Amino acid sequence: MxxxxxxxxxxxxxxxxxxxxxxxxxxxxxxxxxxxxxxxxxxxTPQHIIKTAQQALQDGFTHYTASRGIPELREAVAKISKDENKIPCGPENVIITPTKFGLYSAIQATIDPGDEVMVPDPGWVSYEPMIKLAEGKPVNVPTHNEDEFRMLPENVMEALTHRSKMIIINTPSNPTGTVFTKDDIKGLADIANDHDLLVLADEIYEKIIYEGEHYSIAAEDGMFERTITVNGFSKAYAMTGWRLGWVVAPKDILDQVAKLQQHSITCCTSFAQKGGVAALTESSGxxxxxxxxxxxxxxxxxxxxxxxxxxxxxxxxxxxxxxxxxxxxxxxxxxxxxxxxxxxxxxxxxxxxxxxxxxxxxxxxxxxxxxxxxxxxxxxxxxxxx
Ligand SMILES: Cc1ncc(COP(=O)(O)O)c(C=O)c1O
Missing domain, CATH: 3.90.1150.10 (Aspartate Aminotransferase, domain 1)
Incomplete structure (x- = not known):
């Protein structure tokens, strides 16, 4: 057998x-x-987040939640995505899901067998297996030490073929710590717009920046409709074990991601989501x-x-x-x-x-x-x- x-x-x-x-x-x-x-x-994890989740447990907030996440957390994510990242989104564009599962679901929802997905090389270890599990084809985009491993638009152009469907970008990057410049983001957005590509933006390290600024590609002209932004609580709030994050995407894509969630994990852990609300709304400092x-x-x-x-x-x-x-x-x-x-x-x-x-x-x-x-x-x- x-x-x-x-x-x-x-x-x-x-x-x-x-x-x-x-x-x-x-x-x-x-x-x-x-x-x-x-x-x-x-x-x-900071104490105020832990206390909020503990209180939720005490209050009996231990049941299934809405599959896409509790409304106050979806609203909080939409608010920061709009105010801080300038992504033109509302709560209807948000699903609460573990970050890594969000990346996996985004790829499952959009990649057909044989579709090519451009990934940074060096890049995070799970992109390639996720693409293969969707029967897509990972295509490496070389990045180099002399450019601090930024994913340069000209290198993406060289990897582009008629089968290209998506570019995965990750800034700040694992493993290199590099942060893309505004011009890099604009150049990558131009390619996506000109060649009708989707972009999967992995922004999990967004808050950990020492110099320069983070730019969300979904905020660029024409990009919201073709960008899936994935982010989460693990790195910024030291919440890796909580398995909590989110996807922001146009409604047509988000609905498909929501189906994957409904038929797999159902929803994120109820009391962890309450902790997530505290993280996003009470964490100054x-x-x-x-x-x-x-x-x-x-x-x-x-x-x-x-x-x-x-x-x-x-x-x-x-x-x-x-x-x-x-x-x-x-x-x-x-x-x-x-x-x-x-x-x-x-x-x-x-x-x-x-x-x-x-x-x-x-x-x-x-x-x-x-x-x-x-x-x-x-x-x-x-x-x-x-
Ligand atoms: C680049 C990158 N994306 C996504 C993730 C997944 O984050 P999470 O643990 O919140 O699922 C990680 C975790 O190491 C990462 O380094």
Whole structure:
């Protein structure tokens, strides 16, 4: 009997989650491991958000909610999307869904077999499997260190074919921390408008920006009708475990995403949604505190990396990743394996994020400053021995 569907069998396990198993084994064996591979804030969810969710539980808010989300949360998302991101939307354009599931559903709702979807290379590890699960074809758009890995319109033009259906953009970016400029966004919008493409805008790191500004592509002329914006609570409010986010899209697309939600997860967790309302409406100050701390860590890590012989790193303007280059005759996987074996320091090879990530390593600085200092010291020592 053929047990497994073709659709899933060639999809790889997440390389990032595999490393977790290696770390667990080392820790079990008694080794002290310094992990800088983590894609989540090390802060706890702010208290006012926790208290609101606790109160909702106490009040018996433990039943199914409307599939698209509780009205006050959809309204809060629509308000910030309109006021802060300048996206011309209302609550009817919002569905509350876990961020990653929102990306998955957006692709399922729009991509037919054989449709080409342009993705940044290096780019987040789940785009490609999500496209394959929709039987679409991922097409890499190379991005480069000299441009701080921005997805340049001219590189998108080179990847464009008559089968192109969608461009995925991610700013600030995982794994590089790069932030697209207003001109980049305008150039990408022009391509989408001229060639009748959809855009899937992954804005999950939107609030974590140190220099420059975030621009939502859905706010550009003619773009709302062709853009699906996905965002969430995980990174800005340190709420990764809550599994809560949202999709903003034109009604025709949103209705299809809503069908996927109805026939799969039904709705997001009821009391988590109440916490989401508190996050969006009562959080002045707490994001700034986290971002200021991340900025100090970024400078510590980037300066530290650049002081190590044969390593170099541009100063990323957003997210909490430094994407550094190494100048040794090794693959990025050999490099990170070496550093893990010799120094018990966990980093992520750039090649996990695409061909253009080869020769680079992702260092997540979502960790306390003393741990970062210790990690950099060990890295300098083990690199000096190569
Ligand atoms: C670029 C990017 N998009 C989406 C997500 C998914 O976010 P969530 O955990 O809220 O589903 C992540 C998480 O690491 C990410 O890095």
């Amino acid at each position: 053929k047990k497994i569907a073709n659709r899933i069998k060639d999809v790889e396990f997440s390389a990032l989650l595999k490393v977790g198993e290696v770390i667990a084994k080392l820790k079990q064996a008694g080794s002290e491991v310094l992990a800088f591979n983590i894609g989540e804030p090390d802060f706890n 707490c994001i700034d505190d986290m971002v200021n701390e991340f900025k100090a860590r970024r400078d510590l890590v980037v300066d530290g990396l650049n002081e190590i012989d044969r390593l170099s790193c541009f100063r990323p303007k957003g997210a909490f990743y430094a994407f550094f280059r190494f100048d040794f005759e090794m693959t990025s996987e050999q490099f990170t394996n070496y550093v893990l074996e010799k120094g018990k320091v966990v980093l992520t090879p750039g090649s996990a994020f695409g061909k253009c990530g080869e020769g680079f390593v992702r260092f997540s600085y979502a960790a306390a400053q003393d741990k970062l200092e210790k990690g950099l010291k060990i890295l300098a020592e083990v690199v000096a021995q190569i």
